[in-house]
Amino acid sequence: MGTGLLKVENLYLHFRATKGVVQAVDDVSLDLQRNEAIVVLGESGCGKTTLAKAILRLLPRNVHKYAGKVYMDGTNLMELSDEDFRKDVRWVKISMVPQAAMNSLNPVMRVGDQVAEPTEAHFGLKKEALAQAREVFQRVGVPVDFMSRYAFELSGGMRQRVAIAMALVTSPDIVLLDEPTSALDVLTQANIMNVLKRIKQETETSFILITHDIATSSELADRVAGMYAGQIVELNDAEHFFTTPLHPYSQKLMASVPTLRQTKKLEFIPGQPPSLINLLPGCRFAPRCSSKFEKCAQDPPLIDMGERRKVKCWLYAQGKEK
Amino acid sequence: METSATQQNNGTLLSVQNLHTWFELRKWGFGRAGFVRAVDGVDFELGRGEAVAFVGESGCGKSTLAKTILGLYKPTKGAVVFEGRRLDKLKSQDMQWYHSQVGYVQQDPYGALPPFMNVHRILEEPLLINKVTNKDEREQRIRDVMTEVKMMPAEDFLPKFPHMLSGGQQQRVVVARSMILRPKLIIADEPVSMLDASVRVEILMLLRALQQEHNLAVSYITHDLSTVRYFSERIFVMYAAKIIEKAPVDDLLRAPLHPYTQALITAIPDPDAKNAVTFKEVPPGEPPSLINPPAGCRFHPRCPHVIQGLCNTQVPPAFEPQPKHFVECWLFR
Numbered sequence: 001m002g003t004g005l006l007k008v009e010n011l012y013l014h015f016r017a018t019k020g021v022v023q024a025v026d027d028v029s030l031d032l033q034r035n036e037a038i039v040v041l042g043e044s045g046c047g048k049t050t051l052a053k054a055i056l057r058l059l060p061r062n063v064h065k066y067a068g069k070v071y072m073d074g075t076n077l078m079e080l081s082d083e084d085f086r087k088d089v090r091w092v093k094i095s096m097v098p099q100a101a102m103n104s105l106n107p108v109m110r111v112g113d114q115v116a117e118p119t120e121a122h123f124g125l126k127k128e129a130l131a132q133a134r135e136v137f138q139r140v141g142v143p144v145d146f147m148s149r150y151a152f153e154l155s156g157g158m159r160q161r162v163a164i165a166m167a168l169v170t171s172p173d174i175v176l177l178d179e180p181t182s183a184l185d186v187l188t189q190a191n192i193m194n195v196l197k198r199i200k201q202e203t204e205t206s207f208i209l210i211t212h213d214i215a216t217s218s219e220l221a222d223r224v225a226g227m228y229a230g231q232i233v234e235l236n237d238a239e240h241f242f243t244t245p246l247h248p249y250s251q252k253l254m255a256s257v258p259t260l261r262q263t264k265k266l267e268f269i270p271g272q273p274p275s276l277i278n279l280l281p282g283c284r285f286a287p288r289c290s291s292k293f294e295k296c297a298q299d300p301p302l303i304d305m306g307e308r309r310k311v312k313c314w315l316y317a318q319g320k321e322k
Numbered sequence: 323m324e325t326s327a328t329q330q331n332n333g334t335l336l337s338v339q340n341l342h343t344w345f346e347l348r349k350w351g352f353g354r355a356g357f358v359r360a361v362d363g364v365d366f367e368l369g370r371g372e373a374v375a376f377v378g379e380s381g382c383g384k385s386t387l388a389k390t391i392l393g394l395y396k397p398t399k400g401a402v403v404f405e406g407r408r409l410d411k412l413k414s415q416d417m418q419w420y421h422s423q424v425g426y427v428q429q430d431p432y433g434a435l436p437p438f439m440n441v442h443r444i445l446e447e448p449l450l451i452n453k454v455t456n457k458d459e460r461e462q463r464i465r466d467v468m469t470e471v472k473m474m475p476a477e478d479f480l481p482k483f484p485h486m487l488s489g490g491q492q493q494r495v496v497v498a499r500s501m502i503l504r505p506k507l508i509i510a511d512e513p514v515s516m517l518d519a520s521v522r523v524e525i526l527m528l529l530r531a532l533q534q535e536h537n538l539a540v541s542y543i544t545h546d547l548s549t550v551r552y553f554s555e556r557i558f559v560m561y562a563a564k565i566i567e568k569a570p571v572d573d574l575l576r577a578p579l580h581p582y583t584q585a586l587i588t589a590i591p592d593p594d595a596k597n598a599v600t601f602k603e604v605p606p607g608e609p610p611s612l613i614n615p616p617a618g619c620r621f622h623p624r625c626p627h628v629i630q631g632l633c634n635t636q637v638p639p640a641f642e643p644q645p646k647h648f649v650e651c652w653l654f655r
Contacts, residue, residue: 185380190591216591256522263551266527268524272521
């Protein structure tokens, strides 16, 4: 830990839609160190999945604006051609477990072959690919004799492990996990989180975990990025985010999480997130915020609070920036 | 009639007796291949105005149980008794009475609302079916129920179609529809699992307020134990088509008795940065198939405290080691 691995600067990904431009990822900056796990936390429609796709350059056809810088080991990935990006980055340096991955396995291919496929495609090693698949099956806790099965013969938890194995087989530096446990049962969920934790301890892998489930995200998080309406509103370490969050949105969000072990009064956030089309100027959370003031009509900067903590809110502007 | 109703006020509203709902599996369209035993011997009683949570993992039969209580599935064996009347003995007009007494809040609000009806029509439909012929009364009741679910001003929402509402608003329309016939029992099947964290609490608090205000009985079906504390008085834990533990909320969360319940509670994280460095003890394996459930206790293949020769051969009855705390486990024999 301690060395910078990935640095995202001012990343934009806007889509064209019939009603206007959808600002799904709007000026997002974050950084990730080796063997670190950052959680991108946000409600549905806040652009967190789009952020993952923007980092991995998995773009739909209706892109309106795709700009910014993504540095990895000193090179700006945004300058690579699509072919170089495919060859050298995707699944070699950064891989992904997409949302509902367990239902996207190929139904007519044995799961062992599917897990071996990335190694084969990227490095052209056929025999080694199967050996590596075998190894990664053990690491995620799927019995090796399941390799010759088809997806429908596995339970949901096992299929999810296979999807994780597919992302790990090429030993990438970063694994993007998009809602890896959201469709699973509580016990299976705990099992999968145990697997991810063990992989994080045993290897140097870094994780970007995208989720709306705050309690489960705490099982892996070193740091948390709170996302609201296409923007990161807070970057904080896990301990501070879960106990004393900075941004009013994160505070409200944490107050709405039911806890099992202590009783607390739950709160909810009145109103709903804005549409990402035709956004008004100013802070995007202001209409729902209980501590808004005149300044909130202007767009707040991402204010550096030191110790890699950042917050996009005028409340913290005093004495820091004008 | 009036006096007996008030006397019953704190009595039993719903009683479920030895309920079995099995689905037949067919081979090539005919010929029996076995049964899916989705509900397999469930007993419980629900008092007036009592909120009970059914907790279980997917496929444990909790939704089938709800639908059997609603009368949407016919039980294979056993009975559902509502206000002293057996459901399977009711005639069709009495079934209509029963459906007006029991409200249903579905999991997916968008799927539960007809897309071609506006909110006004959605709320008027149950009144028309139940022959509330006076138009002014219908209008009044629609407005009242909109106020109760805090969709105000009602004029803004009534002409809208479901797709024009947010997820939380849609779910409030579903709640309003279930409330409009002034039922005595609401069955809420995962009412908040499709909603975002900030909206989830809002809907739960709304349901809780309605429950207390109208002395409603609620069965709240969920897989999420952490919301249960805020909602119900008792918890029933389901595993593989059976209720394995019944207890008051605080007892169950503080001192769960059944090994499965213990595992379930250990597995649920609270947001805490320490979780990232600790591993959870989770029983191996997965819930059994309901076509061929294991003999004896259904949890025994995964149970860390299994007693060979007992747990794997004989089905445990319900023991009551503490008052009002029932558990189907041989450890408490």
